[in-house]
Amino acid sequence: xxxxxxxxxxxxxxxxxxxxxxxSQRNPQDVNILAVSKTRPxxxxxxxxxxxxxxxxxxxLQEALDKMAELQDLELCWHFIGPIQSNKTRPIAEHxxxxxSVDRLKIARRLSEQRPPExxxxxICLQVNISEEESKSGVxxxxxxxxxxxxxxxxxxxxxxxxxxxxxTADTEQxxxxxxxxxxALEALDMPHLDTLSMGMSGDLExxxxxxxxxxxxxxxxxxxxx
Ligand SMILES: *Cc1c(COP(=O)(O)O)cnc(C)c1O
Numbered sequence: 001x002x003x004x005x006x007x008x009x010x011x012x013x014x015x016x017x018x019x020x021x022x023x024s025q026r027n028p029q030d031v032n033i034l035a036v037s038k039t040r041p042x043x044x045x046x047x048x049x050x051x052x053x054x055x056x057x058x059x060x061l062q063e064a065l066d067k068m069a070e071l072q073d074l075e076l077c078w079h080f081i082g083p084i085q086s087n088k089t090r091p092i093a094e095h096x097x098x099x100x101s102v103d104r105l106k107i108a109r110r111l112s113e114q115r116p117p118e119x120x121x122x123x124i125c126l127q128v129n130i131s132e133e134e135s136k137s138g139v140x141x142x143x144x145x146x147x148x149x150x151x152x153x154x155x156x157x158x159x160x161x162x163x164x165x166x167x168x169t170a171d172t173e174q175x176x177x178x179x180x181x182x183x184x185a186l187e188a189l190d191m192p193h194l195d196t197l198s199m200g201m202s203g204d205l206e207x208x209x210x211x212x213x214x215x216x217x218x219x220x221x222x223x224x225x226x227x
Pocket of ligand 1: 036
């Protein structure tokens with residue numbers, strides 16, 4: 001990246017996030033940033049880490065493992081946020097700290113069995129399909145309560161909350177509706193220890209924060225447009 005671009009992007013993002021936090025009268029400590037580093041070289045992550053970012057999200061397993069190896073000297077928190085094939089769960093269980101894209105019990109069971117016992121539990125968000133016609137990923141609202149109960153009983157995992165990727169839209173009312181649906185789904189679970197709503201990206205993080213996001217996943221507005 002050009003020399004000033006990353007620091008400027010991060011400064012602008014932090015200003016956007018704190019202004020959204022202030023508008024919604026929330027506690028700044030309750031809204032965190034996950035830097036989505038898919039397709040970016042390890043050098044960009046190193047630079048972002050030097051500027052204070054600690055949490056990085058990756059969608060593609062092999063690419064992520066290569067970057068982790070290159071960045072071993074850094075203390076980073078790695079989040080898997082992409083679709084999960086069941087034959088790829090072992091390296092995810094072994095190398096990541098968080099997984100946001102669990103949407104069926106089979107995947108959760110495999111992650112549970114494959115999480116190395118010497119490591120802390122893998123932190124889990126269930127991906128929910130809140131705009132049902134748009135996407136094939138995510139558990140339906142109807143199936144969510146049973147999945148949450150089952151996952152929360154599995155050893156080696158800590159269920160933390162919910163994640164969604166609503167259909168991209170510039171219509172802010174529609175953004176709010178989708179994020180409110182995820183917040184209500186979390187409330188309806190009535191599992192008070194769940195503290196995470198992973199929602200909001202570069203284009204809609206204001207609406208997400210207003211509706212209760214605790215973790216915005218931002219790629220483009222940190223690292224620039226993807227090639
Ligand atoms: C790519 C991606 C993001 C980041 O999107 P931007 O629009 O670049 O901020 C967030 N979440 C998921 C699941 C993604 O795949």
